[in-house]
Amino acid sequence: MSATASRPMLDPATRDALQRCAHELADAARAAILPHFRSAALDTENKASAGFDPVTVADRAAERAMRDVLVRLRPDDAILGEEYGAQAGSSGLTWVLDPIDGTRAFMSGTPTWGVLIAVVTDGGPVYGLIDQPYMGERFEGGFGVAQLTAPRGISPLSTRPVGGLDQAIVFSTFPEIGTAGERAAFERVSTAARLTRYGMDCYAYGLLALGQIDLVIEAGLQSYDICAPIAVIEAAGGVVTNWQGGPAHNGGQVLAAANPAIHAEALALLAERGA
Structure with missing residues (x-):
């Protein structure tokens, strides 16, 4: 949750x-x-x-x-x-x-x-x-x-128990993510992952809940962008927080993950160097 x-x-x-x-x-x-x-x-x-x-x-x-x-x-x-x-x-x-x-x-x-x-x-x-x-x-x-x-x-709907970040598929809507610092933080996760894709908007969250992908990372969201995906992903067994591990339903930076283990891996990389 x-x-x-x-x-x-x-x-x-x-x-x-x-x-x-x-x-x-x-x-x-x-x-x-x-x-x-x-x-x-x-x-x-x-x-x-x-x-x-x-x-x-x-x-x-x-x-x-x-x-x-x-x-x-x-x-x-x-x-x-x-x-x-x-x-x-x-x-x-x-x-x-x-x-x-x-x-x-x-x-x-x-x-x-x-x-x-x-x-x-x-x-x-x-x-x-x-x-x-x-x-x-x-x-x-x-x-x-x-x-x-x-x-x-x-x-x-059921998220998948991927083995680790090196096996993960990561999605984000925009390649630039947000600020330069947010982009650098995202790149640390993207570099460690198996595959990164862009441009799916809310459909990426549906794919995560369906067990097709493992992470969605965004910044600059509004409440109406993320509240419904949170409910769907949590019900499917996933985890959704902000980049500090706190609540995400008010928008801003969002990390949606298929399971707690891969969430923890991605969260640690996002947090490096004060991102």
């Missing part, structure tokens, strides 16, 4: 209602997004004052659709979404939504983007979905569930 505070127990009826709601949110997001994917007329804007941080009509439509579901099914819960910000609630639960994680991939026509949906308490995520609408894959974790629902059926 990741280094988070104690997470309150939820009764079975509440857990069931939250799961049903999460799947309805994912279904609503799929319906809003897919008409825009690989569209020659995709409406895209740059949110950044410097650099490039794209948002599309599909991002906004998907978050609006999910918020509409929450107004109907969970009106007392808080919401934190990438496109429309925070909305207060009174239940002690927050839905953390990223309507399209990997907008650059989406606008490029590659299917490695996804919809991220998490249920979060003060102690961190307790349940999450990583949904890939175009491929019809839904990674689910929390409340005793760890499974992938895909066109070929339902299969369990």
Whole structure:
């Protein structure tokens, strides 16, 4: 498990209602997004004052659709979404939504983007979905569930017990990672690993939970980028922390690992020379 505070127990009826709601949110997001994917007329804007941080009509439509579901099914819960910000609630639960994680991939026509949906308490995520609408894959974790629902059926999620870092496959979205110091720290892990790949966005976290890869290392994340992956990976037996071994659900630097042993190896290399 990741280094988070104690997470309150939820009764079975509440857990069931939250799961049903999460799947309805994912279904609503799929319906809003897919008409825009690989569209020659995709409406895209740059949110950044410097650099490039794209948002599309599909991002906004998907978050609006999910918020509409929450107004109907969970009106007392808080919401934190990438496109429309925070909305207060009174239940002690927050839905953390990223309507399209990997907008650059989406606008490029590659299917490695996804919809991220998490249920979060003060102690961190307790349940999450990583949904890939175009491929019809839904990674689910929390409340005793760890499974992938895909066109070929339902299969369990389980991280793999790789022998060591020298046998590991490492993923990160951007080769530059973050600052020069963060890049140097990442390179120490990458050099020690068997294989490093880039550019998979949230899909890399799904692959980790599925037992296909061993590490995902990122920096500069927001809560909505990582809360759902934490829930899915933990449910599958993995470990998610920041680069100091602490909680990662508030974003920033993130180290997701298939098992405690490889997490410890990577964490030690990231920490060298005060990275």
